[in-house]
Amino acid sequence: MATPAPVDLRPLPPTEALRYLRSKGYKTGFAWQDVWQGEHARAFTVAKAMRLDILADIREALDKALADGTTFEQFKRELKPVLQAKGWWGRKEMADPATGEISKVQLGSPRRLAIIFDANIRTAHAAGDWAKIERVKADRPFLMYDAVLDRRTRPQHRSWSGTVLPVDDPWWDTHYTPNGWRCRCRVRQLGYRDLARYGLQVADKAPKIEMKPWFNQRTGKTEWVAEGIDPGWGYNVGKEHMRSLVPPPASGALPVPAINPPADTPMPAPRPFSPSRLLPGAGTPGALTEEGYVERFLAEFGAEKGPKVITDKIGDPVVIGRRLFQQADGSLKVTKRGREKTLLALADALKDPDEIWWQWEQNKKTGRWFLAKRYLARFDVDGKGTPALLSFSVGEDGWEGATAFSPTAANLANQRRGTLAYRRPAP
Numbered sequence: 001m002a003t004p005a006p007v008d009l010r011p012l013p014p015t016e017a018l019r020y021l022r023s024k025g026y027k028t029g030f031a032w033q034d035v036w037q038g039e040h041a042r043a044f045t046v047a048k049a050m051r052l053d054i055l056a057d058i059r060e061a062l063d064k065a066l067a068d069g070t071t072f073e074q075f076k077r078e079l080k081p082v083l084q085a086k087g088w089w090g091r092k093e094m095a096d097p098a099t100g101e102i103s104k105v106q107l108g109s110p111r112r113l114a115i116i117f118d119a120n121i122r123t124a125h126a127a128g129d130w131a132k133i134e135r136v137k138a139d140r141p142f143l144m145y146d147a148v149l150d151r152r153t154r155p156q157h158r159s160w161s162g163t164v165l166p167v168d169d170p171w172w173d174t175h176y177t178p179n180g181w182r183c184r185c186r187v188r189q190l191g192y193r194d195l196a197r198y199g200l201q202v203a204d205k206a207p208k209i210e211m212k213p214w215f216n217q218r219t220g221k222t223e224w225v226a227e228g229i230d231p232g233w234g235y236n237v238g239k240e241h242m243r244s245l246v247p248p249p250a251s252g253a254l255p256v257p258a259i260n261p262p263a264d265t266p267m268p269a270p271r272p273f274s275p276s277r278l279l280p281g282a283g284t285p286g287a288l289t290e291e292g293y294v295e296r297f298l299a300e301f302g303a304e305k306g307p308k309v310i311t312d313k314i315g316d317p318v319v320i321g322r323r324l325f326q327q328a329d330g331s332l333k334v335t336k337r338g339r340e341k342t343l344l345a346l347a348d349a350l351k352d353p354d355e356i357w358w359q360w361e362q363n364k365k366t367g368r369w370f371l372a373k374r375y376l377a378r379f380d381v382d383g384k385g386t387p388a389l390l391s392f393s394v395g396e397d398g399w400e401g402a403t404a405f406s407p408t409a410a411n412l413a414n415q416r417r418g419t420l421a422y423r424r425p426a427p
Helices: 015-023 037-041 052-068 072-085 110-136 155-160 171-175 192-198 237-244 290-299 339-351 409-415
Strands: 091-095 102-106 142-146 164-166 186-190 211-216 221-226 308-311 317-320 355-362 369-380 387-395 398-405 419-423
Touching (some): 015 052, 015 237, 037 237, 052 072, 052 110, 072 110, 186 192
Antiparallel strands (some): 091 102, 211 221, 308 317, 355 419, 369 387
């Protein structure tokens, strides 16, 4: 008798849940209140993860856990050393972009990783479940609220358990699960035969929704929150995800983004830049130490004694600090392709750029797309009318500074790609 071929009994990856997680962009937030409700369906965020590489590391670990069905303990075991190596662990001083205030805050910890894992895995599954709910609602048109019903269950969630309503009932806009931090509630999709089999009845009307005001100290706005639902959780993650994939109708003609500026739209004229502000290069007389170069750059922003938050020309907060120059092991690295010589010009390009561009770029390691921002400025360094182009780019893996002396038209065109967000006004 032939030996039967081995059968792989591992569950298939949750395709819809993975699609939800992978569709999200990134958004930094100092506090969880900075990103509100449905925004989470469009952007991946972790409070106080202010660097895109940290956010990418956490999301990649969640993606792996979701795809492989791994436990929280394995997720923690693999992610913890990555975050520790990058300094995102324990209590550290950090500047609040909203106020500029520097305080000691909790970054990574076992408890925070548990919350991050639970919230993201549950919402990803919920979004994936909603996609399936919509697909088969013609045959299974009802949902039942299903709470765990143990000593940890919230009183309101217990009272909702067993409620059966049509899939399209507005009650699910706010009460589709999960409904709070560590909420274990789910929904079950039912058809008419299921109702008969389990002796269930569709409610004549949805449970009453009691709304209460809740003041968001981060935004200064008062939000209305449903009783029994944690602030920030009163939304349908599945509907919001589907809505995020469909652009809303425009109120007028769509603006045409400046993908590549036409030839008759040159950059603003180069500005004078004193040669005395060029720093000596590494290995030349008067060269500075790595620490010395960093101090000169930070002094341009008054950030020598600690991180400082500046606001760029389009109103985005930018945190200036030593971390800009720190490698994964915490050491400083400035002398890279000669950029140490033009550090002060790069600082000027960041503070007062000629143009700011947004552009989608692809991470060569992960294949994931992310939104990068590029600050461009041209300076006449020697007074002879030969401009130098300074580029300060902020992306998923940190920042990159580059200088091109006597840039060609091709150099300029290569840097001026994407969508133009800002142009320095003419004098």
